[in-house]
Amino acid sequence: MLEKIFENSLWSSRFISILAVIFGLIGAIILFLVASKDIFDVAVYVYTTIVTGAHPENFHEDIVADIIGAVDLYLIAVVMLIFSFGIYELFISKIDAADNVETGSTILAIHSLDQLKDKIAKVIVMVLVVNFFQRVIHTEFTTPLEMMYFALSITALAVGLYFLGKVQKH
Numbered sequence: 780m781l782e783k784i785f786e787n788s789l790w791s792s793r794f795i796s797i798l799a800v801i802f803g804l805i806g807a808i809i810l811f812l813v814a815s816k817d818i819f820d821v822a823v824y825v826y827t828t829i830v831t832g833a834h835p836e837n838f839h840e841d842i843v844a845d846i847i848g849a850v851d852l853y854l855i856a857v858v859m860l861i862f863s864f865g866i867y868e869l870f871i872s873k874i875d876a877a878d879n880v881e882t883g884s885t886i887l888a889i890h891s892l893d894q895l896k897d898k899i900a901k902v903i904v905m906v907l908v909v910n911f912f913q914r915v916i917h918t919e920f921t922t923p924l925e926m927m928y929f930a931l932s933i934t935a936l937a938v939g940l941y942f943l944g945k946v947q948k949h
Contacts, residue, residue, distance in 0.1 A: 796871065797864050797871060806859045807863065810855055811855070816855045817848060817849040817852065818846065842915055847909055847912055848913055852904045854902055854909060859904060861895070865894075865899075868889045868890075869889060869891075904943060
């Protein structure tokens with residue numbers, strides 16, 4: 780009897796993971812809102828610049844960098860969503876509503892901790908690629924060696940993404 784009570788208590792303790800689910804969703808919502816505000820701010824900046832006829836130095840680079848920064852936040856928000864859905868499905872219950880939606884059942888369906896880790900890792904790699912691109916926009920190259928390093932880093936990213944795609948197909 781004591782063993783049964785202990786096992787039931789142990790099994791019920793999995794519900795503490797609901798905190799990770801709830802706060803993961805809150806984090807995702809916050810990131811979606813912040814990224815959307817960043818995009819809105821860029822739109823206002825572009826509109827103001829066009830209306831006033833001003834053309835600030837690095838105008839295009841700044842706009843692209845700000846939009847890429849927002850995309851970076853969106854991707855991190857997606858990581859939080861995948862994390863929340865995965866933790867919920869692994870520890871609490873299967874999400875019945877996801878079975879009725881074709882894309883939801885394939886994108887957010889998590890059946891093991893390894894599968895959750897793989898999905899999160901792939902999105903994190905994309906976040907790193909976007910972050911790299913955002914940083915490169917404002918980098919000034921002064922020597923041919925720096926340009927070669929830049930070309931090699933792009934090649935390394937392309938090769939990494941190629942192999943990541945290969946892993947995803949299997």
